[in-house]
Amino acid sequence: EADKSLYERIGEEPFRRIVHAFYEGVAEDAELRALYPEEDLGPAEERLALFLIQYWGGPSTYSQKRGHPRLRMRHAGFHIDAAARDLWLKHMRAAVDGAGLQEADRAELWAYLEYAAGFMVNAA
Numbered sequence: 349e350a351d352k353s354l355y356e357r358i359g360e361e362p363f364r365r366i367v368h369a370f371y372e373g374v375a376e377d378a379e380l381r382a383l384y385p386e387e388d389l390g391p392a393e394e395r396l397a398l399f400l401i402q403y404w405g406g407p408s409t410y411s412q413k414r415g416h417p418r419l420r421m422r423h424a425g426f427h428i429d430a431a432a433r434d435l436w437l438k439h440m441r442a443a444v445d446g447a448g449l450q451e452a453d454r455a456e457l458w459a460y461l462e463y464a465a466g467f468m469v470n471a472a
């Protein structure tokens with residue numbers, strides 16, 4: 349199954365579950381929560397879920413709604429230092445580990461998220 353995309357292997361539901369659990373963590377973390385400008389985290393949850401689904405080989409609904417991801421640019425307005433990255437990764441790690449994925453799938457997803465989070469850091 350290595351020739352199939354992660355999305356083809358696991359489908360949409362685990363991405364939805366992971367992102368939902370992640371934002372539950374954000375909601376309970378005052379320091380990280382302060383970075384998110386909107387009172388309602390629901391739309392942010394939807395954007396991250398659609399992005400990950402698209403990135404991993406699912407439907408390109410994210411880009412239909414939001415255009416090219418340009419994620420580093422979209423994060424430029426938020427002060428993301430190493431501490432913010434670590435908080436983001438802490439909550440994402442808990443969400444990914446709780447999703448019940450097969451180990452190879454979990455490891456592939458996690459390696460990407462860890463790398464991408466480092467890429468989003470824009471403040472010392």
Ligand code: HEM
Pocket residue numbers: 383384385386391392393395396399414419422423426428432433436437461464465466468469
């Ligand atoms: C949006 C913070 C890493 C993907 C956002 C927003 C904040 C934020 C505050 C705005 C909420 C919204 O309106 O959607 C952070 C922090 C990170 C981080 C503190 C720590 C390093 C990542 C990573 C990814 C990602 C690693 C992807 C793998 C997204 C996406 C959006 C978003 C797709 C919505 C972009 C849009 O369409 O406007 N992030 N983020 N973020 N983030 Fe992050």
